[in-house]
Amino acid sequence: MTKIIGLTGGIGSGKSTIADYFRSLGVPVYIADEQAKKIMDEPEIVKKVQSIFDENVIENNSLNRKKIAELVFSAPEKLKQLNSIVHPEVKRHFLDWVRKHNKFPFVIKEAAILFESGSYIDCDRIILVTAPIDVRIQRVIKRDNVSKDQVMERVKNQWDEDKKIALSDFVIENIDLENAKAKAQEILKVLNKM
Structure with missing residues (x-):
């Protein structure tokens, strides 16, 4: 294995x-951060991420990562919510990748x-x-x-x-x-x- x-x-x-x-x-080598960025571009993930913020974090149908970074780095609870959306998706993607390798x-x-x-x-x-x-x-x-x-x-x-x-x-x-x-x-x- x-x-x-x-x-x-x-x-x-x-x-x-x-x-x-x-x-x-x-x-x-699997670069988790790169894959997380790609996953964050998926429309259903964009919607889920927007739902945790009061202000708009979508720009041209994509997440404004710079704005999100500014919001989460001073709010640990928001970072935790963001991670709870993205990390399970990255984990699923990673396990598929491992099977291919x-x-x-x-x-x-x-x-x-x-x-x-x-x-x-x-x-x-x-x-x-x-x-x-x-x-x-x-x-x-x-x-x-x-x-x-x-x-x-x-x-x-x-x-x-x-x-x-x-x-x-x-x-x-x-x-x-x-x-x-x-x-x-x-x-x-x-x-x-x-």
Whole structure:
């Protein structure tokens, strides 16, 4: 049976870079956030999401993600409601995807909030990508053209690194990309022996 390897990390840790690296090595990688965005474009999901907000969050028949992000990051209850709509759909889609990749010994599920969503319990092993908070903040400011305060607001919605490390089987410190890739290769050798 195909094993599920969770890959996660705090905002700006570089988990997407590591996911891309695993993919380049021939490992099937499911990017949960990308799929969630696609699922959020489905008309019935658009209606369900609009129903949890008092103000209009639909623009040109699609959800205005920036507006939703602004609304949910300061309202944990709304974020919880949003996740309760999107996460079950992503889970269903992911399980279909795993079935299509059942000839592989394992697949990787990359998810920013693997722990926060509770979906880590469905994983056979977990890889956590970390980097010092100041490095992560600078990466996100540069990548998303946002302020430090906006980054810190997002960080507050994610679990503390120590809590994640305690639940992870492998940790990749992603400060220097070549070192991070070398660690990813070591992990791959262990996973191939599972």
